[in-house]
Every structure is written in C-alpha cells, then in structure tokens.
Amino acid sequence: MKTIKLGIVGFGFMGHCDAESLATFSDDEIKLVAVADTNPEQLKDAPEGVETYGSIEEMLEKADINTVMISTPNPSHLEMVEKSANVGKHIICEKPAAMSVEQFDRMVEVTKKNNVLFTVHQQRRWDKDYRIMKEVYDRKMVGDMYVIKSQLYGFNGNMHDWHVFPEMGGGMLYDWGVHLIDQILNMVDSKIDSIFADMRNVINEKVDDYFNILIKFKNGITAEIELGTYYLTPKRAWFIGGNKGSALIDGFDGEGKIVRTAHLLENVPGKITMTAAGPTRSFGPAAPGLLIDEPLPEVNVAQRDYFVHFIKAFNGEEEIIVKPEQVRRVLSVMDAVRKSAASGEAVKFE
Numbered sequence: 001m002k003t004i005k006l007g008i009v010g011f012g013f014m015g016h017c018d019a020e021s022l023a024t025f026s027d028d029e030i031k032l033v034a035v036a037d038t039n040p041e042q043l044k045d046a047p048e049g050v051e052t053y054g055s056i057e058e059m060l061e062k063a064d065i066n067t068v069m070i071s072t073p074n075p076s077h078l079e080m081v082e083k084s085a086n087v088g089k090h091i092i093c094e095k096p097a098a099m100s101v102e103q104f105d106r107m108v109e110v111t112k113k114n115n116v117l118f119t120v121h122q123q124r125r126w127d128k129d130y131r132i133m134k135e136v137y138d139r140k141m142v143g144d145m146y147v148i149k150s151q152l153y154g155f156n157g158n159m160h161d162w163h164v165f166p167e168m169g170g171g172m173l174y175d176w177g178v179h180l181i182d183q184i185l186n187m188v189d190s191k192i193d194s195i196f197a198d199m200r201n202v203i204n205e206k207v208d209d210y211f212n213i214l215i216k217f218k219n220g221i222t223a224e225i226e227l228g229t230y231y232l233t234p235k236r237a238w239f240i241g242g243n244k245g246s247a248l249i250d251g252f253d254g255e256g257k258i259v260r261t262a263h264l265l266e267n268v269p270g271k272i273t274m275t276a277a278g279p280t281r282s283f284g285p286a287a288p289g290l291l292i293d294e295p296l297p298e299v300n301v302a303q304r305d306y307f308v309h310f311i312k313a314f315n316g317e318e319e320i321i322v323k324p325e326q327v328r329r330v331l332s333v334m335d336a337v338r339k340s341a342a343s344g345e346a347v348k349f350e
C-alpha cells in the first residue's frame with residue numbers, strides 16, 4: 001500500500017475537522033504530515049508531530065507530502081490547486097471547488113496536465129439521512145417515484161465569518177447548496193430537463209440565505225431542495241413520494257418511516273370528514289388500519305468513508321469516487337439556479 005502523505009492548507013474550522021477525521025486512519029493509509037495557514041493563531045493547536053508552515057509555498061517546498069487538502073476560503077481554491085498541481089501533488093479540494101464552472105475547468109486542465117489526482121470533498125454523500133433515502137431510491141422501495149424533497153431549515157439567520165461576503169464565496173448556495181445539489185444528482189440517475197429557483201436575502205444584506213430549487217428530471221421525478229437559515233423551525237427533512245408509498249425522514253439521525261396504504265389502487269368509498277376548514281372526502285385523517293408504517297432501511301455509513309474511498313483510489317483499487325465531471329455538473333446546476341432566480345423563468349438543462 002502506498003501511503004498518502006498529506007498537507008492541509010487552511011487550518012481553520014474545516015482544516016481542523018479534516019485533521020480529526022484523518023486521525024482515525026493508520027499512518028500507513030494516510031498520514032497528516034503538515035498544515036499551513038497564513039494566520040499563526042490557527043497553527044497553535046496543530047496535532048503533535050505535524051509540521052506547521054505560514055504559507056502553501058513554504059509547505060510545498062519543505063514538507064515531504066504527496067497530496068494537498070485545500071481548506072482555505074473559496075476564492076483561493078483555484079490558486080491553491082494550480083500551485084499544488086504544478087509541483088506534482090495530488091489534490092483534495094474543499095467544496096465548493098470553484099466559484100464558477102470556468103474556474104473549475106482551469107482546475108481540471110492543470111491537474112490533467114500534471115497527471116495528478118483531483119477530487120472534491122463532497123463528504124455529505126455519506127450522511128446517514130441521505131444514504132437512507134438513496135437506499136429507498138435505489139431499491140425502489142416506494143415504487144415509481146415522482147417527487148423527492150430535501151429540506152434544511154435553521155434559526156441562525158446571520159451567516160458567520162467570511163460567509164457574509166459575496167466576493168469570498170459567501171451565501172448558502174455555495175455553502176450547503178453545493179452539498180444538497182450533489183446529493184440529489186448522485187441519487188437520481190437521469191438527465192435534467194429544467195431548473196426553476198427562488199433565491200433570497202431574507203436577513204443577510206449581500207448573500208443568499210434562502211433558496212428553493214426545483215429540478216425536473218427527464219425520468220419524470222421532480223426534486224425540490226429548500227434551505228432557509230432563518231426559518232425558525234430548525235429541521236432536516238426528506239420526503240420521497242412513489243406510487244407504492246411515501247418515505248420520510250425527520251432529522252440528521254435518519255429517524256423516519258415508510259408509509260403504505262392497505263387499500264392501494266382500490267376505489268375507497270369517499271368518507272366525509274368534517275374539519276375546521278369544512279368537509280372533505282380526501283384529506284381528513286385516515287381510518288384506523290388504512291395506513292401501515294414500515295421501518296426505513298438500515299445503513300452503516302460515516303463521513304470518513306469519503307477518505308476510505310480516496311485511499312483506495314490513491315492505490316489504484318478503484319476510480320476516484322467524487323469525479324470532476326460530477327462536480328462540474330453540480331456547479332453548472334448552481335449557475336442555472338442563479339439564472340432562474342434572476343430571471344424568474346425556468347432554465348432548460350441538458
């Protein structure tokens with residue numbers, strides 16, 4: 001086995017998180033050799049035995065590394081990729097890889113030219129809630145599906161740190177949007193027909209803190225991705241609707257159920273229910289025994305699985321799992337989201 005000798009550039013929040021995750025691997029698999037940050041304060045708690053540098057240039061020159069993990073703010077990613085690739089280092093870049101598709105194409109070009117591995121840390125593909133719903137999707141557990149909803153609501157409306165500055169790649173589309181779109185594109189195995197989106201600055205002046213994105217796939221499924229940082233009813237929820245049931249999740253832990261009806265496709269006689277909003281024959285509470293709850297599938301995943309796959313790819317045992325062409329598609333969807341939100345029109349895609 002070849003050892004990944006890693007240097008992290010940008011030892012802030014995510015640099016620290018990644019170092020913790022990497023510490024769960026053996027030194028033979030992946031060894032954190034060095035960290036670099038322009039702010040000396042960030043280097044003070046570098047793990048014991050890990051070299052510290054004040055810049056990427058110094059780290060690339062002096063540290064015995066073969067791979068760089070880029071965890072600096074978004075606009076610096078291109079420069080970091082170019083510098084690392086040009087001295088032959090393999091690259092794991094934090095998301096969003098680039099500020100635009102054009103920037104990303106330059107990254108792909110320089111990494112191809114230098115024949116180095118290039119991948120992006122889209123580790124939310126291994127989130128438990130997502131993986132359960134992907135399992136429901138892959139196994140067609142609710143039959144032929146027509147809708148998938150991915151919802152993320154928070155209460156901490158103000159963005160933190162550099163996330164409030166558009167020129168720093170701030171805003172929620174760059175922050176969580178890139179993960180939520182990546183999850184959906186890696187679940188639904190179809191080309192996209194069109195994209196419609198609403199994006200807003202609810203309480204943040206300069207960057208988006210709310211979006212609602214509708215992705216209409218050519219296989220007939222519509223995915224809705226809604227995020228609000230100032231929703232004041234925090235939740236992470238999923239819904240998949242199919243012709244043989246509904247699947248729902250409430251929370252990052254993946255708590256939820258599959259619901260089916262005992263009378264599928266039977267002509268159930270209309271039962272009039274009186275509600276506060278008047279009588280209804282279709283939308284009152286279900287009669288006892290009509291709805292059946294089933295458990296969601298079990299999954300055994302963790303975000304560190306991203307690195308398990310990277311180690312295999314580094315050793316030639318499998319292909320890179322987060323592929324540049326997938327990352328490019330997500331960034332293209334983000335462009336379409338912005339275009340649709342600005343014009344108020346749906347954007348044709350693929």
Ligand SMILES: NC(=O)c1ccc[n+]([C@@H]2O[C@H](COP(=O)([O-])OP(=O)(O)OC[C@H]3O[C@@H](n4cnc5c(N)ncnc54)[C@H](O)[C@@H]3O)[C@@H](O)[C@H]2O)c1
Pocket residue numbers: 009010011012013014015036037038039042054055056070071072073074076094095096121122123161162174175
């Ligand atoms: N994969 C994920 O789930 C996830 C989660 C959070 C953040 N991120 C991404 O990680 C990146 C960093 O975000 P963060 O929240 O850790 O930010 P942060 O501000 O906490 O950390 C960034 C660090 O980079 C350093 N830095 C800035 N410019 C530098 C330069 N030119 N050279 C060396 N160091 C420099 C800063 O001093 C800081 O310590 C962003 O791209 C962000 O989108 C990814």
